[in-house]
Each structure stands twice: as structure tokens, then as C-alpha cells.
Amino acid sequence: MVLRELELRHFRNLGVQELRFPPEGVAVVGDNAQGKSNLLEAIYYLESFRSFRGAGDGQLGAFSEDVFHLRAAVSGERPATVSAGFDRKLRKKKVTVDGNDASRIADALGRLGAVAFSPADAGLVSGGPGRRRRFLDVVLSLNRPGYVKALQEYRRALVQRNAALRAGSGRAAVRAWEGPLVTQGGAVAVLRQEWVAAWADAFAAYYRAVSGNGAAAMEYRPNLGVGADPADDASDPPPEAARESFRRKLDDGWDDDVRRGSTGAGPHRDELRITVESGGRRVPVRTYGSGGQRRTAALALRLVEAATIRRQRAAEPILLLDDAFAELDPGRSERVMSLMEEEGRGQVILTVPKESDVRLRSMSLARWRIRAGAIEA
Ligand code: ATP
Numbered sequence: 001m002v003l004r005e006l007e008l009r010h011f012r013n014l015g016v017q018e019l020r021f022p023p024e025g026v027a028v029v030g031d032n033a034q035g036k037s038n039l040l041e042a043i044y045y046l047e048s049f050r051s052f053r054g055a056g057d058g059q060l061g062a063f064s065e066d067v068f069h070l071r072a073a074v075s076g077e078r079p080a081t082v083s084a085g086f087d088r089k090l091r092k093k094k095v096t097v098d099g100n101d102a103s104r105i106a107d108a109l110g111r112l113g114a115v116a117f118s119p120a121d122a123g124l125v126s127g128g129p130g131r132r133r134r135f136l137d138v139v140l141s142l143n144r145p146g147y148v149k150a151l152q153e154y155r156r157a158l159v160q161r162n163a164a165l166r167a168g169s170g171r172a173a174v175r176a177w178e179g180p181l182v183t184q185g186g187a188v189a190v191l192r193q194e195w196v197a198a199w200a201d202a203f204a205a206y207y208r209a210v211s212g213n214g215a216a217a218m219e220y221r222p223n224l225g226v227g228a229d230p231a232d233d234a235s236d237p238p239p240e241a242a243r244e245s246f247r248r249k250l251d252d253g254w255d256d257d258v259r260r261g262s263t264g265a266g267p268h269r270d271e272l273r274i275t276v277e278s279g280g281r282r283v284p285v286r287t288y289g290s291g292g293q294r295r296t297a298a299l300a301l302r303l304v305e306a307a308t309i310r311r312q313r314a315a316e317p318i319l320l321l322d323d324a325f326a327e328l329d330p331g332r333s334e335r336v337m338s339l340m341e342e343e344g345r346g347q348v349i350l351t352v353p354k355e356s357d358v359r360l361r362s363m364s365l366a367r368w369r370i371r372a373g374a375i376e377a
């Protein structure tokens with residue numbers, strides 16, 4: 001996909017501007033705190049309708065304004081005009097695609113086909129399992145029809161079961177919530193498992209390519225315990241096996257669940273395990289990885305995300321690189337850039353504090369300057 005136009009109205013410090021992007025992309029150069037990350041955050045907001053930095057919608061409008069509004073026109077395989085607005089006072093979000101209100105935001109997700117790479121991504125790997133579950137949720141929500149719905153219904157059932165547990169409702173009343181919990185939770189687990197199985201080799205290959213010769217692996221560690229190895233349940237279709245295991249775990253965990261007032265089993269306890277090879281052992285990168293290993297593993301995850309878009313939507317992803325190679329050594333950052341070049345010739349929108357941070361292919365991109373939120377093309 002290609003981002004052609006972006007209209008900004010009171011998003012963070014970006015004021016009111018209309019930008020026209022070159023199809024090959026652009027390098028945005030500016031000092032610290034001028035609005036580089038804000039610009040990429042605005043673009044990615046129109047892909048996912050939330051901040052890639054984890055900020056709440058209420059933080060995204062300019063300090064002095066109650067309402068922000070964004071609109072993008074994209075061309076390519078699925079041309080569209082996507083807009084989003086948020087009113088801080090009314091706490092109301094409005095999303096449209098081609099001028100039509102999206103009654104459910106889920107229907108408007110993923111129209112840009114963008115992937116955001118940010119220095120904060122190292123936290124994907126070094127943070128707790130929740131960070132990696134969120135990564136899986138975002139990738140699958142944007143790329144697998146049905147995932148968002150299963151996840152939302154799973155969460156709803158989980159909230160209700162937990163409330164029933166806390167109300168001391170007894171086994172039979174709590175069990176009433178377990179039908180949807182087990183069905184939707186099983187679906188979530190199976191989709192996660194399929195995605196990890198499909199992309200584990202690519203993850204290892206990207207890690208090797210970026211690091212030069214290092215080895216890393218990603219593995220799905222499902223709390224339900226099924227589907228980690230597709231060969232496990234050759235006779236049983238995975239959704240049934242996952243549901244079966246989930247039911248058993250709920251029964252086994254009953255006493256603990258009552259004591260805690262929450263549900264101990266289920267995909268909300270899954271882990272996406274990332275390991276690196278160090279001294280002949282495979283160790284979790286989260287605990288033993290060096291800074292560079294973590295950043296490289298995080299980059300490999302984003303490259304897999306981009307490859308997922310390329311395959312799933314048959315469209316070249318838009319790469320948003322927020323000073324993404326800031327902390328990589330020059331060898332690694334050049335290898336990432338040439339890897340991106342080999343993978344596809346999609347649009348690249350990158351930000352850098354200094355002109356000299358622009359490398360390889362991006363060297364030929366047009367340069368824009370940004371100062372105090374104002375972009376000069
Ligand atoms: P760096 O190179 O340090 O990463 P940057 O150019 O990416 O800098 P941004 O994160 O885009 O900087 O932030 C630019 C400015 O926007 C900061 O001064 C920040 O305080 C300001 N800012 C953040 N949120 C808002 C908001 N809601 N309204 C107005 N300004 C904001």
C-alpha cells in the first residue's frame with residue numbers, strides 16, 4: 001500500500017497540516033522533541049486506531065484542543081480513505097472508511113498495511129509476557145479475520161466468569177460462563193499457534209540475517225498446553241483439543257480460582273517465548289539477552305509482522321521507521337536496511353535526528369524537515 005495524503009488536525013504538537021507523500025517514501029529529519037514520533041504515531045493510528053506508544057486516546061489531542069482528527073488517502077491493492085477523530089470531552093471516537101462510519105472499529109482495522117518500528121520495541125522482548133501477547137493480538141487482529149471477535153468475546157466471558165467467582169456464585173453458576181470462554185479461548189489459542197508455527201522459521205532467519213550469524217527462536221507456550229507442537233494432537237483437530245484441555249484446566253483449577261477470585265487458566269496466560277543461543281545454550285532473551293540481542297530480536301518480530309502483511313493481504317507493507325536503528329551498530333543497521341530492500345520495495349517513512357543516520361536505500365528518499373511540529377516538504 002502507499003500513503004498518498006495525510007491530513008492532521010490537532011494531533012499532539014502537529015497542528016493543522018496537509019501532507020502529500022512520495023510513493024517511495026520520505027526521510028523526516030529533525031531534532032529531539034520536534035514531532036517525529038508524533039507523525040508516525042498519527043499514521044499508525046489510522047492503521048490500528050490506537051497509539052503505537054501505548055498512549056490513551058485522551059493524550060493524543062493537542063494540549064489546547066478537545067478534538068483531534070486524522071485522515072489518510074492510501075492507494076495500492078485496496079485504495080481507501082480512512083479517517084479517525086477523538087473528542088476528549090465526550091470520550092468519543094469516530095472512524096470512517098471511504099466516508100462511511102465504521103460501526104465497529106474492527107471493520108476498519110488494517111487498511112494502511114503499515115508496520116511501525118520504534119526504539120521502544122526492545123521492550124517487546126525484555127518486558128513481561130503481556131507485551132508479547134499484545135504483539136500477537138495486534139498482528140492477528142490486523143491480519144486474521146475473526147481474531148478480534150474471538151478475542152473480544154473471550155475477554156467478555158473472562159470478565160463475567162471472574163465477577164461470578166468473586167460473587168461466590170458456586171460452581172454451577174460460574175460454569176454458565178464457561179461455554180463462550182472455552183470456545184473463544186480455544187479459537188484464540190489456535191490462531192496464535194498457527195501464526196507462530198507459520199512464522200517461526202522466518203523469525204529465526206531474520207534474526208540471523210540482522211545479527212550476522214546469531215541464532216534465535218520464537219515459540220508459542222500456550223497456557224492450555226495444546227498445539228505447541230502441531231504433531232502433538234495429530235488425531236484431534238486443534239480447536240477441539242484446546243477446548244477439551246481448557247475445560248479440564250478450569251475444573252482442576254476451581255479451588256484456586258475461587259480463592260483468587262479470577263481465572264487462572266486460558267490464553268490470557270500465554271507466552272511467546274523468545275530465546276537466543278549463548279555459549280551453546282538456548283536461553284530466554286528476556287533474562288539473558290544483551291541490549292543488542294534484544295533490539296535485534298524485536299526487529300525480527302517487526303520484520304515478521306511486515307512479512308505477514310505482505311502474505312496475508314498480498315500488499316507491500318508501509319514501513320514506518322522511528323529512529324529505528326538508533327542503537328544498532330552500523331553493520332546491523334545496514335543489514336536491516338538491505339534486508340528490507342530485498343523483501344520488497346514498499347513505501348518507507350523514516351525519521352532520524354541527523355541527516356547522517358539515513359542509510360542505504362533510504363539515502364535516495366526525499367528529505368523533509370520538522371521543527372516544533374511543522375513539517376517542511
Ligand atoms: P525524539 O527525537 O526525542 O524522539 P520526537 O521528534 O520524536 O523527538 P515527539 O515524541 O514526536 O518528538 O514529541 C514532540 C513534542 O510533542 C514533545 O515536546 C512533546 O512534549 C509534545 N507533545 C506530546 N504530546 C502532546 C500533545 N498532546 N499536545 C501537544 N504537544 C504534545
Ligand code: MG
Nearest residue numbers: 036037038322
Ligand atoms: Mg521520537
